[in-house]
Amino acid sequence: DVKVTQSSRYLVKRTGEKVFLECVQDMDHENMFWYRQDPGLGLRLIYFSYDVKMKEKGDIPEGYSVSREKKERFSLILESASTNQTSMYLCASSPVSGGRGFYEQYFGPGTRLTVT
Amino acid sequence: GNSVTQMEGPVTLSEEAFLTINCTYTATGYPSLFWYVQYPGEGLQLLLKATKADDKGSNKGFEATYRKETTSFHLEKGSVQVSDSAVYFCALSESGNTPLVFGKGTRLSVIA
Numbered sequence: 001d002v003k004v005t006q007s008s009r010y011l012v013k014r015t016g017e018k019v020f021l022e023c024v025q026d027m028d029h030e031n032m033f034w035y036r037q038d039p040g041l042g043l044r045l046i047y048f049s050y051d052v053k054m055k056e057k058g059d060i061p062e063g064y065s066v067s068r069e070k071k072e073r074f075s076l077i078l079e080s081a082s083t084n085q086t087s088m089y090l091c092a093s094s095p096v097s098g099g100r101g102f103y104e105q106y107f108g109p110g111t112r113l114t115v116t
Numbered sequence: 117g118n119s120v121t122q123m124e125g126p127v128t129l130s131e132e133a134f135l136t137i138n139c140t141y142t143a144t145g146y147p148s149l150f151w152y153v154q155y156p157g158e159g160l161q162l163l164l165k166a167t168k169a170d171d172k173g174s175n176k177g178f179e180a181t182y183r184k185e186t187t188s189f190h191l192e193k194g195s196v197q198v199s200d201s202a203v204y205f206c207a208l209s210e211s212g213n214t215p216l217v218f219g220k221g222t223r224l225s226v227i228a
Binding site: 004033040041042043045048058090092104105106107108109110 | 150157158159160161162165205215216218219220221
């Protein structure tokens with residue numbers, strides 16, 4: 001079974017702290033993604049990565065950065081946490097898909113981050 | 117740009133009722149279409165998919181048909197169970213390696 005793990009299920013941080021959210025996948029997938037999920041807004045893509053040391057901005061990258069030093073690990077960094085970053089954060093991975101082949105993403109269980 | 121619109125919830129049904137969750141999309145090309153499900157306390161998991169027009173995806177009693185003429189991919193189930201209570205997301209992928217575009221999700225509650 002594909003497994004995507006996230007370092008914490010629940011996290012409470014203070015405003016201004018630097019926060020690291022870690023994601024690890026065990027299926028040698030090339031692609032990895034970070035989303036945030038908020039009520040009424042669904043999933044919004046923060047950043048994604050097609051390969052080691054590569055990153056692409058998603059729809060809402062402001063206030064976030066990412067790191068992918070190894071293929072299996074994709075980290076989301078909140079440089080200076082703010083209360084509006086309180087949210088559920090979901091990591092996902094997927095293999096490279098050729099042509100129009102379907103493109104399944106595998107999700108981790110999520111990290112619920114509260115910034116006070 | 118590409119987008120997905122799905123019916124707003126929450127949807128509350130009695131056990132054994134018929135379920136429809138509407139999903140329509142806007143895309144510049146010919147996307148692949150997906151339904152993902154999120155059970156309480158868990159991440160999303162793929163429920164079913166369709167990669168071309170008139171394809172029907174099915175899984176666990178759920179079905180959805182890719183309708184190019186109406187740009188729709190409605191999710192249906194003939195008889196829901198309490199265990200189907202979850203949030204359902206419709207999504208599309210324009211081509212193999214572009215990120216998925218998700219709808220906002222529809223929360224389904226099934227009561228016994």
